Amino acid sequence: MRYAISYVSTANPALSETEIQEALDFSKDWNNNHNITGILLYSQGNFFQVLEGEEQLLKDLIDRIKTDERHQNVITIFQKSIPNTQFDGYQADFISLNDRYNDENFDTYLAQISLLNPSIQSSVKYILNKFTEGIK
Numbered sequence: 001m002r003y004a005i006s007y008v009s010t011a012n013p014a015l016s017e018t019e020i021q022e023a024l025d026f027s028k029d030w031n032n033n034h035n036i037t038g039i040l041l042y043s044q045g046n047f048f049q050v051l052e053g054e055e056q057l058l059k060d061l062i063d064r065i066k067t068d069e070r071h072q073n074v075i076t077i078f079q080k081s082i083p084n085t086q087f088d089g090y091q092a093d094f095i096s097l098n099d100r101y102n103d104e105n106f107d108t109y110l111a112q113i114s115l116l117n118p119s120i121q122s123s124v125k126y127i128l129n130k131f132t133e134g135i136k
């Protein structure tokens with residue numbers, strides 16, 4: 001069974017931009033090697049993440065993420081089983097969002113979301129809009 005998790009969190013204020021980029025790069029590599037799809041964005045002190053993957057793998061991963069001291073106040077948006085879809089093999093690109101926001105980036109995020117499981121797309125789109133609202 002595949003599983004999906006999404007959350008927002010507050011980045012540890014002590015994190016440098018380099019350290020944020022390192023967390024994003026590590027996540028991208030590990031997830032791509034474990035057939036986990038999704039998106040991870042950083043914007044103005046907050047992270048927004050969507051993860052899709054094999055259920056137990058994902059539950060173990062979210063346990064690690066939640067105890068990571070690089071962020072706090074992890075608020076789960078959804079956490080549920082999802083049907084397998086044609087997107088299973090898709091390897092996500094993880095995108096770092098920072099002050100250099102532009103509309104082109106937003107289109108990229110929307111394209112990324114359209115590759116997620118249909119059962120979670122609409123809520124993810126809604127949150128992405130909220131997440132980027134403050135910086136447009």
Ligand SMILES: Cc1cc2nc3c(=O)[nH]c(=O)nc-3n(C[C@H](O)[C@H](O)[C@H](O)COP(=O)(O)O)c2cc1C
Nearest residue numbers: 023026027030031047049061064065066068070071
């Ligand atoms: C906001 C945030 C998102 C993360 N997302 C992932 C992720 O998607 N995949 C991943 O392998 N690690 C991710 N990590 C890193 C994990 O928290 C953890 O450091 C990593 O799984 C290695 O675990 P270990 O130190 O227990 O070996 C993330 C960290 C942060 C701060």
